[in-house]
Amino acid sequence: MRKLQLFISIVFLVTAVGFFQNAYSQVVTTSSMYGTVTDDKGEALPGANIIALHVPSGTQYGTSTRADGKYNITGMRVGGPYKVTVSFVGYNSQSIENLYLELGQNLKVDFKLSESAIQLGDITVVAEKDAIIRSDRTGTSTTVRRESIETLPTISRRIEDLTRLTPQVGRNMTFAGMDNRFNNITVDGSYFNNSFGLAGLPGDRTGVAPISLDAVEQIQVNISPFDVRNGNFVGAGVNTVTKSGTNEYSASVYYNFRNNTFVGKNAGDVEFKSGTFKFGQFGMRLGAPLIQNKLFLFVNFEDDKLTQPGTTYIARPDTSTPVGGNVTRVLASDLDALSNYLKSNFGYDPGPYQGYDFETPSTRFLMKLDYNIDNKNKVSLRYTHLDSFTDLLVSNSSSLGFGSRRSSTQALNFANSNYKILKISVQSLVNGTQFLLIICQITFIVGYTL
Structure with missing residues (x-):
């Protein structure tokens, strides 16, 4: 009977490998x-x-x-x-x-x-361990544990602030000299890359974090892993595991904020004008046992909003004012005349051309259930949601005029010629583990990303 069970288990494993070899x-x-x-x-x-x-x-x-x-x-x-x-x-x-x-x-x-x-x-x-010389570590990797995530300083509250602990890291989360679009970012084993392709990091389109740091258990950066399960990257594999509930109730509520009063006004003898901006972030999490030793719940919610100047450039008030710094060559009288013409003849309001703000709000939510069916079968269900948008200046194409449409002393655009980028990301994930006898383990991951 034991040999028959072993045979069936091996056949099932080979069949599963053959079925999923062309999948993830x-x-x-x-x-x-x-x-x-x-x-x-x-x-x-x-x-x-x-x-x-x-x-x-x-x-x-x-x-x-x-x-x-x-x-x-x-x-x-x-x-x-x-x-x-x-x-x-x-x-x-x-x-x-x-x-x-x-x-x-x-x-x-x-x-x-x-x-x-x-x-x-x-x-x-x-037990005590040497964190530097370890026989169990193979390949080049860096692991950031929960204690480090909770204590290390971070301004953006994104994983980029923590992956900088990797010696091979460069700017903008590049590793080993490779573009960040060659990285493979996963969360709980599911691909979490930027599917749009113009940016290498999840959430980069609007510049926000897709998952709260308060929901992250560990982060691992693999540069040259020996484990065949880690692959599909040229730069680095950034693997993140989210928190789970335990037998003890745990919760936190927090609020983070910053504004222009936190920024210095002088760099040596040079005066620096940061403009007026403000950022506020509210978050909370809850971990609880639904059934002791069996079923656990973890929930995280975070909402934030960044308000900052759309542009710090201003129109030239008159011809006697020199062009330079943040003063453009465009006369305020010309822009006012053009705005009035569009309003009176076409009923179109182009909006202000200076002194307006951009907003980047984001709301993220994560819920995770872990169920210990028995000592040999375990399953985890996770749902994540991100809703965000950001305002952006009009494209700075060089096809017209002086080769610039904004962000220089040569041009200044109206606010209503700008645009928004929307980012809505939804991911559902089922992660299960089954142990067959003492020689085999089967892990399956089924995910859906919108």
């Missing part, structure tokens, strides 16, 4: 653990029972050692702390606590059990 490649969204269990003489202990407990959520992962005493646990939630316990008949059980797993990490944890005849109590070991 698998991206790492979890962590794993491996090691060896021996006795105090160094002899392997086959059949030892290993239980890894994710303490905050009560999620358990279990396996047993093979004939050579080695074991592997895959598909584990990132973060921690974890408590790993090993037991074997005739030997004292052993536990290791306060283990934390990084995204894509394969942590090595070895155990050495003593015979119970010695009458020793349970042994508890607190």
Whole structure:
């Protein structure tokens, strides 16, 4: 019966691989653990029972050692702390606590059990790791954990402020000298690239963050990974995992703001005019257990708005005023005459030509459900929504006049000749993991992006 179940599992796995090989490649969204269990003489202990407990959520992962005493646990939630316990008949059980797993990490944890005849109590070991020299890390990668996300300063509250910790990073989130459109950005294993193609980062069309930083658990930047599941990029693979609910209730409410009073007015002996702008952001999150150790909810909401000058250039009030700085060669009297002509003859109001503001509002929402069906089957459902727009100046095409239509001392345009860019992004995702026996794990990701 066991051989038949193993055969059916292998056939199912091969069929699934063949069916999905032309679809999206698998991206790492979890962590794993491996090691060896021996006795105090160094002899392997086959059949030892290993239980890894994710303490905050009560999620358990279990396996047993093979004939050579080695074991592997895959598909584990990132973060921690974890408590790993090993037991074997005739030997004292052993536990290791306060283990934390990084995204894509394969942590090595070895155990050495003593015979119970010695009458020793349970042994508890607190693990320590060297963050620089680690045998479990392969390839060039940088991982930003939750503690760093919560403490590092950020102005834009976008992941670009955190991926700068990668030594190979350049300007505008370029890696290893490659254009940022050659990166592959994923969230919970689902592609999250800019589908429009004119910008390399999600949310770049309106300059906003598609997902709140308060909803991010870990960020990993892969430059040259050895793991075949990480691919489809030339620059870097930026993999993000969102937070999940736990057995404890957690919530936060926050408000961020900044305006022109936060900006300096002098750069050395040169006076700097930043213009008048203001930014306000309100956000909240909630993590809760719907069923202890089984079903968890995480919700995040964020709303912000940026108001800033559409242009800092002004029209020349008269011919005696010199052109330079932010004063254009265009006379205010000429622009007023043109505006009055359009209003009186065509009923069209071109709007102001100076002193008007641009707005960039955005609203983002994330909801995530994690369900531990049993110790071998787990499923996660996530929904994200982004609604944003931004005002932009008229195209600065060089096909007419002096080769410029705005943003210089040679030209000044009316406000109603500008345009808006709309950004609405909706993504639904189902992420499931099934463990078949002790040698096989199947992970499936089904997503829909609008």
